[in-house]
Amino acid sequence: MAVHVVSRRRSAVSVENAHPGAVVVDVTSRGPEPWVRLSPFYPHGGIPVPFTPHVTGASVEGIWQALKVFREADVDLAKLRVTGMTGLKRTVRRFGEVLGHRAGAHGAELLPYEEARRRIYLPVYRWVLENRVVDEVAALRGLATGRDVVLLDYTTNGDIADLSSPLSHAALLRHHLCGTWPAESATDRGAGSEQETVAG
Secondary structure: OOEEEEEOOOOHHHHHHHOOOOEEEEOOOOOOOOHHHHOOOOOOOOEEOOOOOOOEEOOHHHHHHHOEEEOOEOOOHHHHHOOOOOOOOOOHHHHOOEEEEEOOOOOOOEEOHHHHHHHHHHHHHHHHHHHOOHHHHHHHHHHOOOOOEEEEEOOOEOOOOOOOOOEOHHHHHHHHHHOOOOOOOHHHOOOOHHHOOOOO
């Protein structure tokens, strides 16, 4: 299965030239149905919040933003209840530098950026892939039979340890489709799954 992750900002002609004959699928929050459901902004609802029994969030991005802790603001659990795909972001410009992500809605531990990606973002998005978009994932596998698939995202970074740019959910989707899901804890690292290059 050949799956590539490409910037949504590239022209259709550029994508076609780089990947002739490929099926192009926009999995961003601006993508069409049903692929928009693969966006971390999509409000599926009932998504378990890590380290927080019996608490759920509407979207992956809502959970990620809710647990973020800034110099001038702690967690914002209201983000767990946002059912639209806007009004989710919490920014450094407004709240000061990010200190980390809280390990749970009421947890005492603050996780650094990479650790938060592994222990919050990855398991939450994987849960959505396994429980909320099973049909869409199956459809992508069907499209990839005998053809390349190009997943469009605004970012293309698929390396959990690369903190210089935002993590691409399309790259995580690619990992899921290709069976190379990154390690979600320190003890699982070193398997080498992340060394595979994601096309950009």
